[in-house]
Amino acid sequence: MIDIKAYDQLHEAILLVNAKNEIIYFNYSASVYFQTPPRILKSGITPEEIFVEKTAWPITLLEEARKENEVKISAEISFSLQKIAAQKIFFVLKIVPSSENSQELFLFFRDITVEKHLFEKYKTQMKEIEEGHAQIIQADKLATLGEMTASISHEIANPLTIASGNVEVAKGLLESAADFEGKDVLKNCIENAYDSLQGINEIIINMKTYLHKNEDKKEYVDLKILVEDVLQLLKLSLKENNIELSFDFTDDEVVAFVNPVKIRQVVLNLAKNSFDALCEDRISKKRKLTIHLSKNEDDGSIVLKVIDNGSGIPAHLKSEVFRPFFTTKSIGEGTGLGLPICQKIILAHNGKIGLEDSKDGETCFQVILPGVEVSSYTQNERYLSGLADHPGIKVLALDDEPQVLNVINHILAEEDEFVFIGSTKVEDALRIIHKFGVDVVIADVNMPVRGGFDLALQFENATEAPKFIFMTGGKFSEEDYEKLKFAHVRGLVQKPFKAQELKDIIRKALRAKVV
Amino acid sequence: MGQNLKIVTEVQGRNIKIKLKGHINEDADLAQIPLSGFDQYNFDFNEVELINSCGIRDWIVFLDKLGPKSKIIYSRCPQIIIEQINMVQGFLRPNCVIESFYAPYFCEHHDTEKKILLKVSEVKARKAPKMCCEETGEEMEFDAIEEQYFYFIKG
Numbered sequence: 001m002i003d004i005k006a007y008d009q010l011h012e013a014i015l016l017v018n019a020k021n022e023i024i025y026f027n028y029s030a031s032v033y034f035q036t037p038p039r040i041l042k043s044g045i046t047p048e049e050i051f052v053e054k055t056a057w058p059i060t061l062l063e064e065a066r067k068e069n070e071v072k073i074s075a076e077i078s079f080s081l082q083k084i085a086a087q088k089i090f091f092v093l094k095i096v097p098s099s100e101n102s103q104e105l106f107l108f109f110r111d112i113t114v115e116k117h118l119f120e121k122y123k124t125q126m127k128e129i130e131e132g133h134a135q136i137i138q139a140d141k142l143a144t145l146g147e148m149t150a151s152i153s154h155e156i157a158n159p160l161t162i163a164s165g166n167v168e169v170a171k172g173l174l175e176s177a178a179d180f181e182g183k184d185v186l187k188n189c190i191e192n193a194y195d196s197l198q199g200i201n202e203i204i205i206n207m208k209t210y211l212h213k214n215e216d217k218k219e220y221v222d223l224k225i226l227v228e229d230v231l232q233l234l235k236l237s238l239k240e241n242n243i244e245l246s247f248d249f250t251d252d253e254v255v256a257f258v259n260p261v262k263i264r265q266v267v268l269n270l271a272k273n274s275f276d277a278l279c280e281d282r283i284s285k286k287r288k289l290t291i292h293l294s295k296n297e298d299d300g301s302i303v304l305k306v307i308d309n310g311s312g313i314p315a316h317l318k319s320e321v322f323r324p325f326f327t328t329k330s331i332g333e334g335t336g337l338g339l340p341i342c343q344k345i346i347l348a349h350n351g352k353i354g355l356e357d358s359k360d361g362e363t364c365f366q367v368i369l370p371g372v373e374v375s376s377y378t379q380n381e382r383y384l385s386g387l388a389d390h391p392g393i394k395v396l397a398l399d400d401e402p403q404v405l406n407v408i409n410h411i412l413a414e415e416d417e418f419v420f421i422g423s424t425k426v427e428d429a430l431r432i433i434h435k436f437g438v439d440v441v442i443a444d445v446n447m448p449v450r451g452g453f454d455l456a457l458q459f460e461n462a463t464e465a466p467k468f469i470f471m472t473g474g475k476f477s478e479e480d481y482e483k484l485k486f487a488h489v490r491g492l493v494q495k496p497f498k499a500q501e502l503k504d505i506i507r508k509a510l511r512a513k514v515v
Numbered sequence: 516m517g518q519n520l521k522i523v524t525e526v527q528g529r530n531i532k533i534k535l536k537g538h539i540n541e542d543a544d545l546a547q548i549p550l551s552g553f554d555q556y557n558f559d560f561n562e563v564e565l566i567n568s569c570g571i572r573d574w575i576v577f578l579d580k581l582g583p584k585s586k587i588i589y590s591r592c593p594q595i596i597i598e599q600i601n602m603v604q605g606f607l608r609p610n611c612v613i614e615s616f617y618a619p620y621f622c623e624h625h626d627t628e629k630k631i632l633l634k635v636s637e638v639k640a641r642k643a644p645k646m647c648c649e650e651t652g653e654e655m656e657f658d659a660i661e662e663q664y665f666y667f668i669k670g
Contacts, residue, residue, distance in 0.1 A: 011602060029602075031660070032602070037659060039658055114541075114569055121541070
């Protein structure tokens, strides 16, 4: 005869029920497993009263066990406990008729909750790994294709040059040839061929720029031009699919201090995603892709939006779009890496990228990049903490032409003694000067709104001020020469200038008036 | 999978106080707890809601790594932790001390269960100390099996 108290030492929950299914014995583990005090278990309740759900209790199986005096094993059963309804437990029930009274049944609960959770997690994770693996293979294929594209574009360039040259010669010969029947048609054909070859050439140049591996070089870039260039790559596809492309650009200059290769990649990725979404939605109204570019007047930050009225992104997937290898496209059509890479690039530029709430079912990805001056700060971060104590010469260049800022940046980067900050607006330049105590300002005098003279005028009565060097691509007028008498003006330079000339004039400006 | 165990540490000289909140299960990352540099580890289990067999296994492995030199204090252990301490070998080590724990009581007047925070010293011969309802002053009934629940208290 087995001592029933021995069951108290087992880790498995055990109940003994009578013919009415009332609990007449429970072991210690039962109280722990069901999170139910002995007071309740011994109050004559039935097992199903321990649980929230009443429907899944295998009452028929209990009856069969009694009737047949046979051991029965249930299928997997899931219940929530009265005590902690939020947590489900899973178990398999073994029903054993008592050897003394077949109407009394021992119920052995084999808990499989952890096993079940782990199994489900394993299945989910295996699925994710398999999907990730397929995406990695696809990404690798695309990387190889990218490398091949670089080589192909190089190979195309030579015959393209020959073809363009020959068409150009043919065009010239035709111009000078006497009139003949069909000359206009032929001329038109040659012009079309020439334009098409130019189009191919532009695509090749853009592809080469896109594939260029210049990783971390930041430049002053006109974003309007960059965005338009990038969209050239999609122009034909958009036209073929009858998708309207529009640019919603601010009238202001939008110059950023960024890595142009990487920002091109971001713009192309976002635009390509929009294009794909628009292609999916063929039944929709007029399909539109809009690129918005503006500047935030408060902090000078740059806002780029890529908006489409395509198939949209379901609300439950919005938080997933930046997760690596997440894609709604089938394998071969998307890697799930585009947006995470975009995010990484933008974060590396101290910017932000996000999926914005948009109206009328539009999808809007927004990129915010710091203004050109803030980017310059960041570039000079190693000096930031003690910029005021930096022994070198802090030079701020003010010009609305990004290429001029790039040239000056490049020239001054040759010497360790210079710390360069670029600016395209008088207001922003003023903010920097007040914040960091710049030594020398090189300012263009012919800018669209306010130029170098306006900036220098702000310091006319100040005792502490940077030394100003004016520059112009045109000629200085008599009136301009009068302004050279401003208190802190130290010189002028005519564009184009030589590197050494610029460095010398900066050094001299700090010592004496050199006008 | 989401991390459902929040671990908050507070260093007081050579002692470290570690508050655990949530689920000690297969997702819990106990590696967040520093394994060296402290003489005393005080674990506060007050907000632990669940511990399962995976979590117990990880906890025991963690204690193995911690070694026998540091003093370990368990405080405010909820009923689920005490039940595991009683059932699982290795949860309570020779260098571990239970400072305080919750015990289940039942107030017949209010027909409610109450968890009362006890100190080990209050339990004599594995018998639940007498507790009264704060409102009625009536004695409450201990709501578990004393011999089993206080099994972790030696002698």
